[in-house]
Amino acid sequence: MKTLIRDVTILTMNDEAPFVGDILIDEERITNIQAEVIADADEVIKATGMVAMPGLINAHQHTPMSLLRGFSDDLKLMDWLDKKMLPAEARMTPEDIYWGAKLSMAEMIRSGTTTFADMYIHMNEVAFAAEEVGMRASLTRGLVFLADDGGKRMGEALDLINRWTGKAEGRITTMLGPHSPYTCPKEPFKEVIALAEKLKMPIHTHLAETKEEVIKIREKYNQTPAEFLYNIGLFERTHALLAHSVHLNSHDIGLLKGMKGGVSHNPVSNLKLGCGIAPVLDMIEQGITVGLGTDGAGSATTVDMFEEIKAATWLQKLDHGDPTRLPASQALLMATRESAKLLNIHDEVGTLEIGKKADIILIDIRKPHLQPIHHIESLMAYSVNGGDVDTTIVNGKTLMRGRQLLTIDEEELFKQVSCRSKRITEGV
Ligand SMILES: CSC[C@H]1O[C@@H](n2cnc3c(O)ncnc32)[C@H](O)[C@@H]1O
Numbered sequence: 001m002k003t004l005i006r007d008v009t010i011l012t013m014n015d016e017a018p019f020v021g022d023i024l025i026d027e028e029r030i031t032n033i034q035a036e037v038i039a040d041a042d043e044v045i046k047a048t049g050m051v052a053m054p055g056l057i058n059a060h061q062h063t064p065m066s067l068l069r070g071f072s073d074d075l076k077l078m079d080w081l082d083k084k085m086l087p088a089e090a091r092m093t094p095e096d097i098y099w100g101a102k103l104s105m106a107e108m109i110r111s112g113t114t115t116f117a118d119m120y121i122h123m124n125e126v127a128f129a130a131e132e133v134g135m136r137a138s139l140t141r142g143l144v145f146l147a148d149d150g151g152k153r154m155g156e157a158l159d160l161i162n163r164w165t166g167k168a169e170g171r172i173t174t175m176l177g178p179h180s181p182y183t184c185p186k187e188p189f190k191e192v193i194a195l196a197e198k199l200k201m202p203i204h205t206h207l208a209e210t211k212e213e214v215i216k217i218r219e220k221y222n223q224t225p226a227e228f229l230y231n232i233g234l235f236e237r238t239h240a241l242l243a244h245s246v247h248l249n250s251h252d253i254g255l256l257k258g259m260k261g262g263v264s265h266n267p268v269s270n271l272k273l274g275c276g277i278a279p280v281l282d283m284i285e286q287g288i289t290v291g292l293g294t295d296g297a298g299s300a301t302t303v304d305m306f307e308e309i310k311a312a313t314w315l316q317k318l319d320h321g322d323p324t325r326l327p328a329s330q331a332l333l334m335a336t337r338e339s340a341k342l343l344n345i346h347d348e349v350g351t352l353e354i355g356k357k358a359d360i361i362l363i364d365i366r367k368p369h370l371q372p373i374h375h376i377e378s379l380m381a382y383s384v385n386g387g388d389v390d391t392t393i394v395n396g397k398t399l400m401r402g403r404q405l406l407t408i409d410e411e412e413l414f415k416q417v418s419c420r421s422k423r424i425t426e427g428v
C-alpha cells in the first residue's frame with residue numbers, strides 16, 4: 001500500500017528549514033520526501049494548507065488513568081496518590097484498564113500523539129488496546145515493593161516482556177518499571193536493575209517529583225533520590241527513562257550526565273500538583289536528553305502534548321526570567337526526536353526522514369488562530385492545539401483522517417468509560 005501526501009508544509013525536525021513538498025509512504029515506511037514526488041500511489045492525501053510533522057511522542061503516561069480524569073483534583077501528590085488513586089486502582093479490573101487505555105489512545109490520536117511510554121497495572125490489556133488501535137507504545141508493568149516482595153508483579157512484568165516485545169508489527173516495545181525510590185527499597189530496586197542489565201531492557205521510573213520525596217529518601221538513606229539511583233548503579237548499567245526529575249541539585253545533575261536514556265519532563269502535571277519547576281535547561285546544558293510527557297490524565301487532566309510543549313517553554317522562560325530560553329524549536333524537539341531517544345526508538349521514529357517509520361501528523365492551519373504564518377515552528381509550539389490535528393498516521397496506517405477516528409468506535413468507548421469510571425470511584 002502506497003500513500004502520497006501532496007503539497008504539504010514539511011517540518012522534518014531534523015535540523016532543516018520547513019519546505020513545501022510531498023511525502024511518499026510505502027507500507028510502514030517513508031520512502032521519499034522532497035519538493036515534488038512523482039509516484040503512483042493507492043491513496044493520495046491532498047494536504048494543501050496543512051503542516052506535516054513527526055507524530056508526537058509522549059514519554060511518560062499512565063494511560064488507564066484517563067478513567068480517573070477530574071475525579072480528584074487540587075490535592076497534594078501524596079494525598080492524591082495514597083487516598084484517591086491507589087484505592088480507585090485497587091478496584092480496576094483488566095477490562096477497565098483496557099477501556100481506560102483506549103480512552104487515552106483516542107485522546108492522543110486526536111491530539112497528534114503517535115507513540116507513548118506507559119507504566120501501569122494489567123499491562124496486557126494496554127497492549128491489546130494498542131495492538132488494536134494501531135498506536136506505537138513502550139509498555140511497562142509498574143513495580144511497587146512496599147507491603148510484600150512484589151513477586152507476583154515481577155512475574156507479570158516478565159510475562160509482559162515475553163509476550164509483547166516487538167509485537168503488533170513491531171509497534172510495541174517494553175521496559176522494566178520500578179515505580180520510584182520511595183516505593184522500591186534498595187534491594188528489590190537493585191534486583192530489577194540486575195535483571196534489566198541481563199535482559200538488556202531499559203528501565204522506566206519516577207524520580208524526585210516532590211520535596212516530600214527528597215525528605216523521605218534523605219531520612220531513609222541520607223541521600224538525594226538521584227544519589228540513591230546513582231549508587232545502586234542505575235545510570236551506568238541500563239538505559240533509564242526518568243519521569244519528572246524536578247528536585248535535582250547541581251550535584252544530582254552531574255550524576256545523570258552521560259547516562260543512557262534521560263528525563264521525561266511533565267510540566268502540566270508538575271504545575272497542577274504544585275511540584276515545582278524541573279531544571280530542564282541545566283540538564284540539557286549537561287548533555288542530558290530531556291523529552292516530554294503528560295503523566296496520567298488523573299493528574300495532568302488532559303494528555304494533549306501541545307499543552308506540554310507550551311507549558312515547557314513558558315516555565316523555563318518564567319523560571320529564568322528570560323523569554324529567549326527554551327525556544328519553540330527546542331520544545332518541539334523535546335516532544336519528538338528527544339522523546340524518541342528516551343524510548344530508545346530514535347532509529348525508527350521522531351523525525352521525518354527516508355527510511356524511518358511513517359508516524360506523521362497533519363495539522364490544519366487554515367484557521368483564524370493559526371494565521372498569518374511567519375514562523376512555522378512558533379506556530380506549532382505556541383498556537384496549535386490538539387484539536388488542530390487533522391490526520392494521524394502510525395506505521396504507515398491512517399488512524400485519524402479529517403478528525404474521524406478510523407480504529408476506535410467512540411460511541412461504544414464513551415458508554416463503557418461512563419459506567420466503569422462511576423463504579424471504580426464510588427465511595428473513594
Ligand atoms: C504501579 S503502576 C504506576 C503507579 O503510578 C501512579 N502514578 C501516577 N501518576 C503518578 C505521579 O505523578 N507520581 C507518582 N506516581 C504516580 C499510578 O497511580 C500507579 O499507581
Ligand SMILES: [Zn+2]
Nearest residue numbers: 206243295296
Ligand atoms: Zn507518572
